[in-house]
Amino acid sequence: MTIIGLDVGTTGCKAIAFNPDGAVLARAYREYDIIHTADGGSEQDAEAVYRATCACLTEITAAVPAPYAAIAASVQGDAIIPVDEDFRAIGNTYLGMDMRPAPIAEEIATRHGSFEMFSQTGMRPHAMNSGVKMVQLARSSPDLSGRAVRIVTYADFITGRLTGEATIDRTMASRTMVYDVAADDWSTVVLKELGIDRALLSRVVGSGLVVGEVRPNASRETGIPVGTPVVSGGHDQCCAALGAGVVRPGIGVASTGTAEVLSTAFAEPRLDRAMHDAYFPCYRHVLDPLYFTFSLNHVGGILLKWFRDTIATEEKAEAGRSGADAYDVIFRAAPGAPTGMFVLPHFNGSGTPMCDPASRGAIVGLTLATGRAEIAKAIIESLTFELKLNVETMKSAGIVLDEIRAVGGGARSAMWLAIKASVLGVPVATLESPDAAALGAAILAGSAVGVYASPEDGVAATVRIGRMIEPGPDSAEYAALYERYTTLYERLKGL
DSSP: EEEEEEEEESSSEEEEEOOOOOOOEEEEEEEEOEEEOOOOOOOEEEHHHHHHHHHHHHHHHHHOSSOEEEEEEEESSSOEEEEEETTTTTTEEEEOOOOTTTHHHHHHHHHHHHHHHHHSSSSSOOOTTHHHHHHHHHHHOOHHHHHHHHOHHHHHHHHHHHHSSSSHHHHTTTSSSSSEETTTTEOOHHHHHHHHOOGGGGGEETOOOEEEEEEEHHHHOOOOOOOOEEEEEEHHHHHHHHHTTTTSSEEEEEESSSSSEEEEEEESOOOOOOHHHHTTOOOOSSTTOOOOEEESSSSHHHHHHHHHHHHHHHHHHHHHHHTOOOOHHHTTTTOSSSOEEEOOOTTTOOOOOOOOOTTOOOOOOOOOOOOOHHHHHHHHHHHHHHHHHHHHHHOOOOOOSSSSEESGGGGGGGHHHHHHHHHTTSSSSESSOSHHHHHHHHHHHHHHHTTSSSSSHHHHHOOOOOEEEEOTHHHHHHHHHHHHHHHHHHHHHTT
């Protein structure tokens, strides 16, 4: 029986057909654009995202014949979309990365208290939060806001278009900053304080539940037969964690793509000062009764891309001539030992645990003998130091990780994996499946319709460890360098 997992990201979507043991039967991918507005906003054409999603589904349904057991989606977080009664977008998506609502977030923090808001909703006031964006939409586009039948995330947008039902999974609802974590429902108090009409919000359901069936219009658009079960999915970080086997506390997933995210689950809600001060959210995992958090470094792979495109132009040109991967060419001359250099990777401000938008990037330790390959390796080392800073901050908040699983583009680099293991001082595992988010969504879909007895059973059937990388003999040297790295931000921020 075929299961379909969707992964609707910020710049592209992926549809994958899996069999019950997790083998990929067909895969399709489409990209779409981000609209950068004159006032500094980041928006998106939600209808273009839906068309791309339909194109992916049409491609895989043409390759793999029906029937399909079920479909579920992993989606980007925090974006909001004003829609009509048929879930068609009536305005652009406000993306999570849209920082225009920052003054509103500051206003909420001042008026209601940052920690007070966090202690109820698990989210401190921040421009990326969906609830803050809803206030921004109402203030900046009152006509558009007034015409909206609902304000949805990509979770209820996609399921709504497929089924006609207005449901949002708990992982996405609990990321909005208008959800009461303890009461496990929309917060009447916060909605009233922010002036948000509850009627605009979808009904909250758990992840991994059948929420409807594919309706005729959606069937024509996707090739999925009418009546195919549609299952509630989850936030992409939660789905990727499930697809990486996070079914218990103690496992961390380091996802290195454009940004670098370290995510994990824990048994009880953590709504204390330590979590608040480190900017770690506390929301629901796709697996009940676990909770979820993550750290964020705004730049991961994108920092290497910047280096490739602006500094390593000779290596990029050589790769173009030879057909080799540019990064393979760049790292060919990298030293085997630690570089002893530091790169403060705050090229787009700092992520957790400082969340200082004014911080800027720096390269420290250059000499006349420094080559491009050394700088490139120093970038990887320092990104990993930043990762360890978040691991240690989580530990101080009571979240201890005994195993790291690496996913994303960074997991394809043997050098980067070795550095991760040595810097973090714990084994780092890779996974056989590189599509953790789509696989996580498929596991939820399969468990909802009986392909698996439970999501945990689905993980046991599909998630397989690829390689296990142990800390190397350079661990002690990296430990000493990390202690110096932790002083870098404080020493430079005054500049």
